[in-house]
Amino acid sequence: MAKQYDVLFRLLLLGDSGVGKTCLLCRFTDNEFHPSHISTIGVDFKMKTLEIDGIKVRIQIWDTAGQERYQTITKQYYRRAQGIFLVYDITSERSFQHIMKWASDVDEYAPDKVQKILVGNKSDEEQKRQVATAQGNKLAKAYGMDFFETSAFTNHNITESFTRLAELVLQANKKDLDVLRVSINDKLNLAALEEEEGVCDSSSDAQKTCWC
Amino acid sequence: MLFISRKKRKMAEITQALSMTPVDVGALRRMAISEGGLLTDEIRCKVWPRLLNVPVGSILEELDKVERENNKDYNQVLLDVQRSLRRFPPGMPDEQREGLQEELIDIILWVLQKNPQLHYYQGYHDIVVTFLLVLGERLATALVEKLSTHHLRWCHFFSKVCSNFLFFFNPEVYDFMQQAEVGTIFALSWLITWFGHVLSDFRHVVRLYDFFLACHPLMPIYFAAVIVLYREEEVLDCECDMAMLHHLLSQIPQDLPYETLISRAGDLFVQFPPSELAKEAAQTAASTFKDFELASAQQRPDSVLRQRRKEQQQQAPVEAQRGTMAVVQPTARRFVRLAVMGLTVALGAAALAVVNSALEWAPKFDLLFP
Numbered sequence: 001m002a003k004q005y006d007v008l009f010r011l012l013l014l015g016d017s018g019v020g021k022t023c024l025l026c027r028f029t030d031n032e033f034h035p036s037h038i039s040t041i042g043v044d045f046k047m048k049t050l051e052i053d054g055i056k057v058r059i060q061i062w063d064t065a066g067q068e069r070y071q072t073i074t075k076q077y078y079r080r081a082q083g084i085f086l087v088y089d090i091t092s093e094r095s096f097q098h099i100m101k102w103a104s105d106v107d108e109y110a111p112d113k114v115q116k117i118l119v120g121n122k123s124d125e126e127q128k129r130q131v132a133t134a135q136g137n138k139l140a141k142a143y144g145m146d147f148f149e150t151s152a153f154t155n156h157n158i159t160e161s162f163t164r165l166a167e168l169v170l171q172a173n174k175k176d177l178d179v180l181r182v183s184i185n186d187k188l189n190l191a192a193l194e195e196e197e198g199v200c201d202s203s204s205d206a207q208k209t210c211w212c
Numbered sequence: 213m214l215f216i217s218r219k220k221r222k223m224a225e226i227t228q229a230l231s232m233t234p235v236d237v238g239a240l241r242r243m244a245i246s247e248g249g250l251l252t253d254e255i256r257c258k259v260w261p262r263l264l265n266v267p268v269g270s271i272l273e274e275l276d277k278v279e280r281e282n283n284k285d286y287n288q289v290l291l292d293v294q295r296s297l298r299r300f301p302p303g304m305p306d307e308q309r310e311g312l313q314e315e316l317i318d319i320i321l322w323v324l325q326k327n328p329q330l331h332y333y334q335g336y337h338d339i340v341v342t343f344l345l346v347l348g349e350r351l352a353t354a355l356v357e358k359l360s361t362h363h364l365r366w367c368h369f370f371s372k373v374c375s376n377f378l379f380f381f382n383p384e385v386y387d388f389m390q391q392a393e394v395g396t397i398f399a400l401s402w403l404i405t406w407f408g409h410v411l412s413d414f415r416h417v418v419r420l421y422d423f424f425l426a427c428h429p430l431m432p433i434y435f436a437a438v439i440v441l442y443r444e445e446e447v448l449d450c451e452c453d454m455a456m457l458h459h460l461l462s463q464i465p466q467d468l469p470y471e472t473l474i475s476r477a478g479d480l481f482v483q484f485p486p487s488e489l490a491k492e493a494a495q496t497a498a499s500t501f502k503d504f505e506l507a508s509a510q511q512r513p514d515s516v517l518r519q520r521r522k523e524q525q526q527q528a529p530v531e532a533q534r535g536t537m538a539v540v541q542p543t544a545r546r547f548v549r550l551a552v553m554g555l556t557v558a559l560g561a562a563a564l565a566v567v568n569s570a571l572e573w574a575p576k577f578d579l580l581f582p
Contacts, residue, residue: 069331
C-alpha cells in the first residue's frame with residue numbers, strides 16, 4: 001500500500017471572533033463556503049494533504065474560538081503548532097488592531113521556530129473595507145511575515161496562503177527532514193518530533209484513511 | 213397503539229400533577245426523566261418553569277428596553293446570533309427567523325444587564341435559543357435568568373472533575389485518553405450548551421433539556437461521560453493520538469440511543485453521586501501526589517533529564533535539534549506522564565475558568581480573566 005504522506009505537521013488559525021477562520025478552513029479543505037457558519041466553540045481541526053517539492057505534506061489545521069474568554073483554552077494548543085495564521089477581517093479595523101495581541105501571545109506560547117503569516121480575510125467586501133492593503137503589508141513587514149489578502153467567499157488566495165505557510169514550515173524543518181529522510185526513509189511526523197512523548201506507530205497511522 | 217395509549221396516559225399524569233395544590237413537582241421531575249420526556253412543547257411551557265421553580269406569576273409582561281449601543285457584549289452576541297441559523301427549524305420563513313434572532317439578542321443582553329456578575333461567552337446563545345424556540349420570549353427570559361444563576365454555574369464549577377469521572381466509570385478508557393493527552397476540551401461545547409450546539413435534531417435537544425432540568429446540575433457531565441463510554445470500542449480502537457482522539461470524540465454520532473443513555477446517566481449518578489466523586493477525586497489527587505514525590509526522590513528526574521540532554525547534545529547535535537522528545541528516556545517517562553496529567557488537570561481548570569468567570573462566581577478567576 002502506497003503511503004499517503006511523507007510528513008505531518010500542525011498549523012493553527014488565530015484571530016478575532018468572526019474574521020472567517022472556519023470559513024477559510026472549509027474553503028481550503030472542502031472547497032465549500034457556508035455564509036451561515038456556526039461559531040466555533042473550543043477547538044477542532046481538519047486535514048489536507050499537499051504535495052510540495054515532491055514531498056507529500058499532510059497538514060492538520062486547528063481552528064479556534066476567537067472570543068477572548070476562550071484563550072486560556074486555545075493557548076494550550078499553541079505549543080503543538082509549527083505554523084500559525086494570524087487572521088483579521090479587512091472590514092474590521094478592530095480585528096486588525098488585535099493582531100498585535102495575537103502575535104505577542106504567539107511569541108509567548110508557541111515554539112520559537114514557529115512560522116507565521118498574516119491574512120486579511122473578506123477581500124471581496126471592498127465597499128466595507130476599513131483596513132487598506134498597504135496597512136496589512138506594512139504590519140506583515142514589521143513582523144517579518146508574508147501577507148495575503150484572501151476571500152473564503154470567492155476562493156481568492158486560499159490555496160496560495162495555506163500552501164505558502166506549509167512551505168515555510170517545510171523550509172524551517174528542512175535540515176531535520178533531510179537528515180531523517182536518509183536515516184529513516186519512512187513517514188516523518190514532525191508534529192510528534194516536537195513533543196516529548198510523541199513516538200507513534202508509523203505503519204498504522206500512515207494507512208489511516210483521510211476523512212476530509 | 214400501545215405507544216399512543218402510553219403517551220396519552222403520561223399526558224394525563226402530567227396534567228394531574230400540574231393541577232395539584234401545591235403542584236406535584238416530584239411527579240413532574242419523574243415525567244421529564246422517564247421515557248420520552250415531556251412529549252410536547254406545550255407541556256414544556258407549563259412544566260419547565262416548575263422544574264426550575266420559577267413562579268409563573270413573577271414573569272414580566274414586557275422586558276425593559278436594552279441599550280445595544282455601547283453594550284460591552286453586543287458585538288459578540290450579534291456575531292454569534294447571526295451565525296446561529298442552523299439552530300432554527302429548516303422550514304421557518306426568513307422573516308419569522310429574523311424576528312426570533314432579534315428576540316434572542318434582547319434576551320441575552322437583558323439577562324446580562326440585570327445580572328452584572330454574568331459575562332457573555334460563545335455558546336450561551338445556544339442555550340438561550342433552545343428556551344426561546346420552546347417557550348417564547350417572556351418565559352424564556354425568566355427561565356434563562358434562573359438557569360444562568362443556578363444550574364449553569366454549578367455545572368461549570370464541577371466540570372473540572374469531568375476527566376476524573378471517566379476514571380471511576382471505566383479506568384481503561386480513562387487511561388487511554390490520558391495517554392493520548394486528549395484532555396476534556398472535546399466535551400466543552402457539549403457541556404456549555406447542554407448539547408444544543410452539537411445535535412442537529414431539535415427534538416433530541418429538548419428531550420435532553422427535559423432530563424437536565426429535572427436533575428442535579430451536574431447531570432450534563434454524567435451524560436457526557438455516558439456518551440464517551442458508549443463509544444468505548446471506537447475510542448480504544450482509535451489511534452492513541454491527541455488530535456485523532458479529539459476529532460473522534462468531538463463528533464457526536466447523531467443516531468445515539470438517547471433514552472438508553474439517559475437511563476445509563478441516571479444509573480451512573482446513583483452509583484457515583486457527586487459527593488462520592490468529590491471524595492474519590494481528592495484521594496486520587498493525594499495518591500498521585502505521593503507517587504510524584506516518590507518518583508522525584510528516587511529518580512531525581514530533573515537532573516536525569518538535564519544530564520541526558522547534555523550528553524545527547526554532545527553526541528548527536530541533530531537529535532538535539534529535533535526537540536526534547538529524543539532525550540526523554542524510559543526512566544524519565546513516569547515523570548513525564550505525571551507532568552502530562554498535571555497539564556490535563558490544568559486544561560480542565562482552564563476550561564472551567566473561561567465559563568466560570570463568564571457566569572461569574574469565584575472572584576479569583578475574575579482577576580485572571582477580567
